[in-house]
Amino acid sequence: MQAIKPKSISPQPRPVCHWYNLVWWLVGIGAIFAVKELSNDFMFALKVPPPLLSAGKGNDTEREAFIALAFGKVSATHELAIAASAFEQQLIALKQAGHSSVRLEQIKPWLQSDTLPLPARPILLTFEEANRETMEIADPLLAALGMTALVFVDVDQLNQGNIQLVSWHQLEQLVNSGRWEIGISGCSGQDNPELTSQAALAHKLTQQRELLEHRLKVPVSAANCPRRWTSDHDNSEEVWQQALSIAYLPMGFVAAPFGANYWSDPEFGFRRIRVSRTWNPQDLLAQINTHTPRRQAFTDTFQANSSASEWMVDSGDIAVTDGNLQLFNKAGEQGALMTLGGTEKWQDADVEVRLKGQPEGQFWIALRYRTGQPFVRLGLAKGQVILQKYDGIDAFKQLASRESPTGDITLRLHVVGFHALAYLNGEALLSRPTELPEAADHGAFALAVWNEQTGDGQVASGNALVNLQQITATPLFxxxxxxxxxxxxxxxxxxxxxxxxxxxxxxxxxxxxxxxxxxxxxxxxxxxxxxxxxxxxxxxxxxxxxxxxxxxxxxxxxxxxxxxxxxxxxxxxxxxxxxxxxxxxxxxxxxxxxxxxxxxxxxxxxxxDKQGQALPRQGDDGLLWVSARPELLPATPRLLYPSAQ
Incomplete structure (x- = not known):
């Protein structure tokens, strides 16, 4: 059981009044776990993390993660913008689905505390710029629905009097309404030296923060960098993090793949789901559900095309046909990779995959998958069923193998703590659990296909392909x-x-x-x-x-x-x-x-309890599963996921 990675470097205190900074000092912390006695000298226990959101079960708080949405321009006339009517329906759908809009002033103490939760289904609404028409459409809707939002401001453009943006006076009115928080648009405009120079970027962010706080009389605690400039500069992450710290900005948003923002994630690298102008309300809710932390057993039998929405395709492509999901490479690619949404923080889990026939090329299922980090995988390659662990650098170590049978195949991978078990058609590949690398402490559930290049170096679409009949994935306590x-x-x-x-x-x-x-x-x-x-x-x-x-x-x-x-x-x-x-x-x-x-x-x-028995006493599998109690929570949670429901 590994401690979660340390929180990122916190900025130094600065003389801006934040009443909520006192909250986390007042919150008590502890830890909670539970056990069940099975005999006079033996009982099993379940170690549980802080209670997390359990939709539909009366839980009104969230401790693990929040989702941030990014809206571009909203317009009643501009055809390339999000339509005003569509935007209204999206906000209404969020409200009806039980999502709570949250503010940075709630997120900041949540990040600093081990016990202070967010509201249920927390959503941070963000806007890329203070576009005049967008603000005029969005603000009345926020007021009517009791929601709040964060808008990133390009201070240079505001000072130049850009007529497409709100004025300073209008920005002050938005802030005074209590519905809007202000952030800094940190990477606007063309490529410039600030993006590679820590000192220059920190100076720019500091100037803009001080000006915004002086004019608006409110603290500014976040900046965003919506461009993928990290691909151009090797040290860009470090530049961004240190610049935020020097500028006294505790939170930063960056261009990154869609996903939730977890308590254990670095505060300088929050990600957002960028809302497409083509999405209807159902599309938006589906995207949120896909990236929300997955806390219950998941089964997909691929009876509808909607199955594909649960999966995030990193490379290659997927298609649902005749009750099967096909995962295959695209032309020019050697393989395909997909992960199950909401599993990136999974630790203990059990997954089972039923294949229809043999794959074309290699096929793998992986748990605790993170790019460039150790993980474990089970798959088929060259007529063998193989269990391997990856060292996080460049080497796979074979742990077990068996000749692959013909026909349909069922593979099962079971990971608990730092050991794993693997099964082929219900039979164990090993007589006892095999040890995993210590650094393989969490990660996503992933599936991949792979094929070597042909003799002429060309790779055709479908050279790597697998037909999946059913997938079951269960987070374990x-x-x-x-x-x-x-x-x-x-x-x-x-x-x-x-x-x-x-x-x-x-x-x-x-x-x-x-x-x-x-x-x-x-x-x-x-x-x-x-x-x-x-x-x-x-x-x-x-x-x-x-x-x-x-x-x-x-x-x-x-x-x-x-x-x-x-x-x-x-x-x-x-x-x-x-x-x-x-x-x-x-x-x-x-x-x-x-x-x-x-x-x-x-x-x-x-x-x-008073009699020395384990609390609470609920069992279902001969071991124990329990519901987390809110009185004692870990001072430094080692296991944020999964949680009892």
């Missing part, structure tokens, strides 16, 4: 076993049977009772061997009876770190008694989480 210090034979047998579904083991070795440390066991060699053999993290359980007083907090934290640092241990699983006020645990958990992160150790937390 991270599960672990809490066991007695010396588990019995029955427990060990059950552990062996379910090892492929587990990520961690927690023997009950340690306790902190009445302010004193207690040890019930430790360094059980067979248990350590079992955990390593099955590629499970070994997180000994530490039971704590009451929230520590301030005077004993340092001693408890130090003892916990000492236990976690003993040879063979990957961290600790804290067992907390929820009979106490859960708010009292937060200072201790916050400090311990920070120290454990610094030590490179994993911290899990399990909540127990």
């Amino acid at each position: 991270l599960k672990g076993g809490i066991i007695a210090p010396l588990p019995g034979a029955a427990t060990l047998a059950q552990l062996s049977q379910r090892a492929g579904d587990l990520s961690m083991l927690s023997p009950r070795y340690f306790a902190w009772l009445d302010g004193k440390p207690q040890v019930s066991g430790g360094h059980n060699s067979p248990m350590e061997i079992f955990a390593r053999y099955h590629h499970l993290q070994l997180l000994p359980a530490l039971a704590i009876d009451t929230p520590p007083a301030l005077a004993e907090m340092a001693a408890l934290t130090g003892q916990a770190l000492a236990w976690a640092s003993e040879p063979g241990y990957d961290g600790l699983n804290i067992l907390l008694n929820t009979a106490q006020d859960t708010q009292k645990w937060q200072p201790f958990l916050r400090g311990l989480s920070r120290r454990m992160n610094q030590a490179g150790k994993t911290l899990a937390v399990t909540l127990l």
